[in-house]
Amino acid sequence: MFGRKGNKAGRQHPAGGEALRLVKVTKSYGEADSAVTALDGVTLSLPAGTFTAVMGPSGSGKSTLLQCAAGLDRPDNGIVMVDGTEMTGGTEAELTKFRRGRIGFVFQQYNLLPTLNVLQNTVLPLKLAGRRVNRAHAREVLQRVGLGDRVSHRPDQLSGGQRQRVAIARALVTEPSVVFADEPTGALDTRSAREVLRLLQEAVRVHGRTVVMVTHDPVAASYADSVLFLADGRLAGRMDRPTADAVAERMAHLGDEYATDTTTPAYATPAGV
Amino acid sequence: MFSLALHSIRKRPGRFAATLLAAFLGATIIMTFNSMHDTAGAAGVDKVSSESLSTAAAVVGGYGSLLVFFAIASTLTVNVRQRESEMDLLRSAGATPAQLKRMVVVEAAVVALLGAALAIVPAMLAGNALLDLFKDSGQVKDSVDHSFGPIALSSGIDITLLAAVGAAFLAVRRATKAHDKKPQRTRLRTISGYAALGLGVAMCLTTFAMGKDAGPEAMAPPAYGAIMLSVGFAVFSPRLLAAIVGKSGDLSLTAANLRHRTAQLSGVLMPLILFVGITTATLYMQAVENDHIKQSGIAKTIDDKQLETLNFVVVGIIAAFACVMLINTLYATTTYRGQEFGQQRLAGATPGQVLRTVGLESLILAATGIFFGTIAAIAGIVPFALARTDSMPEQGPGIWLAVAGTAVAATLVTSVATAHRRLRTPAVEAVALAA
Numbered sequence: 222m223f224g225r226k227g228n229k230a231g232r233q234h235p236a237g238g239e240a241l242r243l244v245k246v247t248k249s250y251g252e253a254d255s256a257v258t259a260l261d262g263v264t265l266s267l268p269a270g271t272f273t274a275v276m277g278p279s280g281s282g283k284s285t286l287l288q289c290a291a292g293l294d295r296p297d298n299g300i301v302m303v304d305g306t307e308m309t310g311g312t313e314a315e316l317t318k319f320r321r322g323r324i325g326f327v328f329q330q331y332n333l334l335p336t337l338n339v340l341q342n343t344v345l346p347l348k349l350a351g352r353r354v355n356r357a358h359a360r361e362v363l364q365r366v367g368l369g370d371r372v373s374h375r376p377d378q379l380s381g382g383q384r385q386r387v388a389i390a391r392a393l394v395t396e397p398s399v400v401f402a403d404e405p406t407g408a409l410d411t412r413s414a415r416e417v418l419r420l421l422q423e424a425v426r427v428h429g430r431t432v433v434m435v436t437h438d439p440v441a442a443s444y445a446d447s448v449l450f451l452a453d454g455r456l457a458g459r460m461d462r463p464t465a466d467a468v469a470e471r472m473a474h475l476g477d478e479y480a481t482d483t484t485t486p487a488y489a490t491p492a493g494v
Numbered sequence: 495m496f497s498l499a500l501h502s503i504r505k506r507p508g509r510f511a512a513t514l515l516a517a518f519l520g521a522t523i524i525m526t527f528n529s530m531h532d533t534a535g536a537a538g539v540d541k542v543s544s545e546s547l548s549t550a551a552a553v554v555g556g557y558g559s560l561l562v563f564f565a566i567a568s569t570l571t572v573n574v575r576q577r578e579s580e581m582d583l584l585r586s587a588g589a590t591p592a593q594l595k596r597m598v599v600v601e602a603a604v605v606a607l608l609g610a611a612l613a614i615v616p617a618m619l620a621g622n623a624l625l626d627l628f629k630d631s632g633q634v635k636d637s638v639d640h641s642f643g644p645i646a647l648s649s650g651i652d653i654t655l656l657a658a659v660g661a662a663f664l665a666v667r668r669a670t671k672a673h674d675k676k677p678q679r680t681r682l683r684t685i686s687g688y689a690a691l692g693l694g695v696a697m698c699l700t701t702f703a704m705g706k707d708a709g710p711e712a713m714a715p716p717a718y719g720a721i722m723l724s725v726g727f728a729v730f731s732p733r734l735l736a737a738i739v740g741k742s743g744d745l746s747l748t749a750a751n752l753r754h755r756t757a758q759l760s761g762v763l764m765p766l767i768l769f770v771g772i773t774t775a776t777l778y779m780q781a782v783e784n785d786h787i788k789q790s791g792i793a794k795t796i797d798d799k800q801l802e803t804l805n806f807v808v809v810g811i812i813a814a815f816a817c818v819m820l821i822n823t824l825y826a827t828t829t830y831r832g833q834e835f836g837q838q839r840l841a842g843a844t845p846g847q848v849l850r851t852v853g854l855e856s857l858i859l860a861a862t863g864i865f866f867g868t869i870a871a872i873a874g875i876v877p878f879a880l881a882r883t884d885s886m887p888e889q890g891p892g893i894w895l896a897v898a899g900t901a902v903a904a905t906l907v908t909s910v911a912t913a914h915r916r917l918r919t920p921a922v923e924a925v926a927l928a929a
Binding site: 294334335341346348375 | 746747750751753754755834836837838839840841842843844845846847917920921922925926
């Protein structure tokens with residue numbers, strides 16, 4: 222089961238390999254006349270072992286970008302490659318099989334199964350993929366996210382922050398090439414949000430995973446190694462080693478000057494201008 | 495709230511389809527049988543014919559009303575539960591619980607009236623056909639004409655309306671008080687469950703007290719006993735099933751779902767057990783009776799024939815209602831699980847895996863329902879056979895196989911087909927819909 226095609230590179234990525242590549246990905250919704258272009262030829266490449274935040278105003282296409290990149294939606298045109306293998310849109314079953322070997326998810330609404338306890342939720346992706354369930358490993362991952370003593374609890378017995386940490390453990394247990402996080406802190410208080418972001422950071426820095434996080438929160442984005450800005454379905458810039466203030470500043474001006482500047486601006490102005 | 499109720503019926507007729515069907519079927523049956531009262535009361539009908547007709551009307555009309563109530567209540571409970579978010583929305587927009595109650599009750603009343611109105615013509619035709627049935631078997635003289643009069647009309651409309659309004663009232667009360675009343679309700683359920691089981695056993699045992707060589711009237715106690723046992727089993731079976739699955743140590747999704755969805759499962763198991771229990775019991779008892787008459791070499795009397803006709807009609811009605819309830823409940827609970835299916839898919843389940851889980855769950859459910867229904871039926875059949883023929887029943891498994899097959903097919907097809915439909919929504923949307 223582990224030797225599946227396209228996965229044989231192993232699950233540890235030395236920095237430098239390419240975890241995710243998008244080539245001219247376009248996606249629009251609706252019929253011809255009233256069609257809305259959500260993604261307009263997005264091309265990007267993310268090296269393995271990086272933590273990238275994707276930011277943009279609402280309607281900029283960031284959720285669509287995540288869904289297309291993660292194989293939850295099919296792009297109209299363009300190529301999506303995960304871990305060197307091209308994602309070919311076939312049936313949902315084929316996409317699912319592609320995803321579950323390579324991609325982990327963390328959602329704003331956790332999406333844990335209410336009838337399963339913490340440990341069962343964590344190992345569910347392995348069971349669904351027919352892979353061997355290593356309980357010791359799953360417990361170790363849960364320990365890492367600080368839930369070692371909660372393995373028999375069910376989601377409704379946990380706080381929002383704890384649920385999100387279960388979701389992170391579930392995303393990491395399959396040792397995926399890329400973890401996609403969609404507003405992972407959107408429903409959390411500041412402290413829980415910080416813990417969740419630290420865990421994502423740790424997954425990248427200590428365990429060499431690749432994380433792509435969609436967010437609208439400059440503070441959340443500042444935990445990433447770099448930020449990609451998106452406006453009107455196009456990439457509108459990139460910022461390395463972001464700070465919350467700098468991201469907020471850039472976001473405030475994204476509407477009027479996107480796609481012109483791809484260098485890091487001088488960030489002297491505080492957030493909220 | 496009145497105009498809101500009418501508006502919601504007009505804009506979303508689909509979700510009232512099950513209630514309308516239940517009201518329509520119920521009103522048809524009530525009107526059909528109560529038109530026998532009208533027919534019996536008409537001028538120039540002889541005494542024997544009149545008595546036959548009145549008995550049939552009284553027997554079927556009585557628990558027919560009860561069935562109508564249960565069926566409408568089941569569809570409305572589901573309807574209200576599915577609209578929880580709509581209710582929350584109205585509540586946050588300033589609707590008081592009383593206003594919500596009024597809205598649901600008015601909706602139910604309108605749908606019930608519509609169902610009753612639609613039932614009038616079919617009930618006239620069915621009444622005619624039923625009268626012909628009685629005539630063919632010689633219970634009623636050929637000269638008697640069918641009449642569809644005030645009794646049929648008023649009882650049909652009144653009972654359907656009353657059942658709908660009462661059921662709506664209960665459904666919405668349960669929905670608004672669901673959170674704080676739980677322990678008490680569970681206790682009440684447990685008590686009524688034990689009561690039903692005790693009563694059922696007592697009735698089945700009563701059959702023995704009727705002594706050897708009892709007449710066909712010995713069918714009544716075990717038949718009601720089987721019904722009571724079915725009701726009792728229906729109360730306890732979800733918990734029993736959860737306990738068995740829990741003990742098995744099975745960690746699969748199917749096992750977890752069966753363990754933690756007791757409330758929803760009981761909604762499915764209730765009609766399933768009633769269907770299997772009552773249908774199997776009645777059909778086998780009639781078969782025992784028929785064989786007994788044949789062996790003793792005497793011709794069937796009018797009473798015998800009437801019993802047979804009634805039994806078949808009863809089984810037909812119960813089967814129809816139980817199926818409507820079963821399919822409605824399964825459809826609703828499966829539709830309700832769209833979000834859960836989405837979560838499974840996001841966790842890496844292929845559509846096929848989701849369908850297989852649903853299929854396996856419904857197979858286990860069907861097996862549980864058939865198991866308990868069969869026990870309830872045997873508890874009625876054996877005492878009757880011993881009392882009537884002094885021997886164990888010798889009928890083959892054919893009837894049981896047909897009943898069990900119907901139960902399995904209805905359960906499996908409804909849930910898998912509904913789940914299949916739900917899977918058409920992309921996983922991300924399915925998850926967001928109810929979130």
